[in-house]
Structure formats: structure tokens, C-alpha cells
Amino acid sequence: MRFAFHKMHGLGNDFVVIDARARGVAITAARARAIADRRTGIGCDQLILLEPVEDADLRMRIFNADGGEVEQCGNALRCVAQLTGARRMETAGGPVEAEPTGGGITIDLGTPRFGWDEIPLAYPLDTAALPVGWEGLEHGTAINVGNPHIVFFVPALDAVELERIGPIVEQDPLFPERVNVNVAQVTGPAAVKLRVWERGAGLTRACGTGACATAVAAIRRGLARSPVTVSLPGGELQVDWAPGGTIRMTGPATHVFAGEADLEAFG
Numbered sequence: 001m002r003f004a005f006h007k008m009h010g011l012g013n014d015f016v017v018i019d020a021r022a023r024g025v026a027i028t029a030a031r032a033r034a035i036a037d038r039r040t041g042i043g044c045d046q047l048i049l050l051e052p053v054e055d056a057d058l059r060m061r062i063f064n065a066d067g068g069e070v071e072q073c074g075n076a077l078r079c080v081a082q083l084t085g086a087r088r089m090e091t092a093g094g095p096v097e098a099e100p101t102g103g104g105i106t107i108d109l110g111t112p113r114f115g116w117d118e119i120p121l122a123y124p125l126d127t128a129a130l131p132v133g134w135e136g137l138e139h140g141t142a143i144n145v146g147n148p149h150i151v152f153f154v155p156a157l158d159a160v161e162l163e164r165i166g167p168i169v170e171q172d173p174l175f176p177e178r179v180n181v182n183v184a185q186v187t188g189p190a191a192v193k194l195r196v197w198e199r200g201a202g203l204t205r206a207c208g209t210g211a212c213a214t215a216v217a218a219i220r221r222g223l224a225r226s227p228v229t230v231s232l233p234g235g236e237l238q239v240d241w242a243p244g245g246t247i248r249m250t251g252p253a254t255h256v257f258a259g260e261a262d263l264e265a266f267g
């Protein structure tokens with residue numbers, strides 16, 4: 001069976017988007033991994049599968065490059081909203097609203113959930129901040145914005161060996177479902193620099209949900225005021241949030257090319 005796809009990216013966080021609303025495309029973990037492979041597949045950080053749903057314009061399913069299906073992806077939401085014109089999307093992480101704005105596409109991710117109860121843990125922790133650390137990454141903030149994140153604020157972001165420490169935190173037995181690891185430096189009253197080791201994808205040029213979790217953590221801890229400009233290796237995102245409210249993230253969405261491929265080529 002042949003399937004059509006779109007290659008898109010949000011600040012270099014890249015996606016293969018398959019619109020399966022009219023005709024189903026069977027994606028397994030093994031197939032997602034094969035399609036995402038940058039040498040033998042099409043290549044992407046996440047495979048995005050669009051399916052029909054009753055109460056929204058579409059359902060967006062997200063597969064990390066390692067094949068794991070996860071709940072939320074901020075950059076892909078902007079790409080899909082731009083590609084399809086969808087304004088209300090359903091994900092495993094909850095419903096999302098989207099609208100085109102001056103800065104690209106704005107998505108509303110709903111309200112963040114704070115604390116270690118909101119992240120799948122191997123054993124319960126009842127403290128506000130994580131009582132353990134990993135090689136200088138300490139006092140992490142746990143935030144769920146549809147998917148699970150840990151945010152560490154550090155004085156010098158470039159000094160952190162995220163490629164080495166990221167997988168250690170992501171795969172710590174404390175996190176049975178693993179976790180996205182955000183390391184951030186506050187660079188101004190409303191500015192944060194961020195690098196993300198993504199669960200199931202590794203270092204990416206940008207992570208939309210990571211930017212949201214980090215901005216919210218910074219605002220909540222009084223380290224920055226809203227709207228926060230989050231600078232990632234791939235560019236900037238704006239995140240707007242006030243305590244008790246929903247998170248609004250604005251940034252670009254880029255269509256690179258469209259193509260077709262044989263599903264059987266991927267297992």
C-alpha cells in the first residue's frame with residue numbers, strides 16, 4: 001500500500017505527517033521507528049498520524065523516533081494546524097485549540113499540572129521539588145503539559161553536557177514511562193534559553209511542550225514574567241501563561257515537501 005506524507009518542521013524539530021483521515025494507515029511501533037530512521041527511512045524526530053474524530057477537527061497521534069506512542073507535541077500541533085486548517089485537535093494529552101496569528105500559529109495547550117503526582121513515577125514523592133539530582137542538575141520542577149517534563153534551571157546552560165546527562169535522567173528507574181529533560185538558563189526578565197533532551201528522540205533543535213513547561217516553571221517560580229521568549233537551538237517561541245490559566249504558545253510551522261512511499265518498505 002502506498003501512503004502520502006508531508007515533511008514539516010517547527011524550528012527544526014521535524015516531522016513526517018501522515019493524513020489518514022480519509023484512508024487508514026496502520027502504524028506500528030516498528031514501522032514508526034523505520035520511517036523515522038534518518039539513514040534507511042524518511043527521517044524525523046516524530047511521526048504524526050492524523051485520524052478522524054467526532055468532537056474535533058482531527059485526532060493527532062504522536063510516535064517518537066524510537067517508535068513509542070506519546071501524548072503531546074507542541075511543534076507538531078502548529079504544523080498540523082497550518083497544514084490542515086484544523087482549529088480544534090484531539091491528542092492523548094488532551095484537546096488543543098489552534099489559530100493563525102502574527103507570529104505564526106498559536107496553540108492553546110490547556111492548564112499545566114504541577115508536581116510529582118502528575119508524572120508517572122516508580123514510587124511516590126511528596127515534595128515540591130525533586131529531592132535527588134543528577135550530576136549538578138538539581139531541584140527539578142515536574143510539570144505535565146499533556147506530556148511529562150522535568151525542568152532544571154542552571155546558571156550556565158552551555159556548561160551542561162546534555163547529550164550525556166539527558167539519557168541518564170530520561171531513563172532513570174524513577175520514571176517508568178521516561179521523561180522529557182529540559183535544561184534552561186534565565187537570560188532576562190522575560191527570556192529563557194533552553195535545550196531539551198526529548199524522551200524517545202534525544203536532542204532536538206526545539207521542543208514546543210518543553211518550551212511551555214519551562215516558561216510556566218519560570219513564571220511560577222518568579223524567575224521570569226509572561227510572555228516569555230524561549231530561545232532554543234532552532235529559534236524562538238513565545239509562551240504566554242498566568243497562574244490558573246491556559247498555556248498559549250506561538251511560533252512558526254514550515255512545510256518542506258510532500259511525498260509518497262510504500263508502507264511495506266517499513267516492515
Ligand SMILES: N[C@@H](CCC[C@H](N)C(=O)O)C(=O)O
Binds near residue numbers: 071073148199200209
Ligand atoms: N517535540 C515535541 C515533543 C514530542 C514528544 C516528546 N518527546 C515526549 O516523549 O513526550 C514538542 O514539540 O513538544
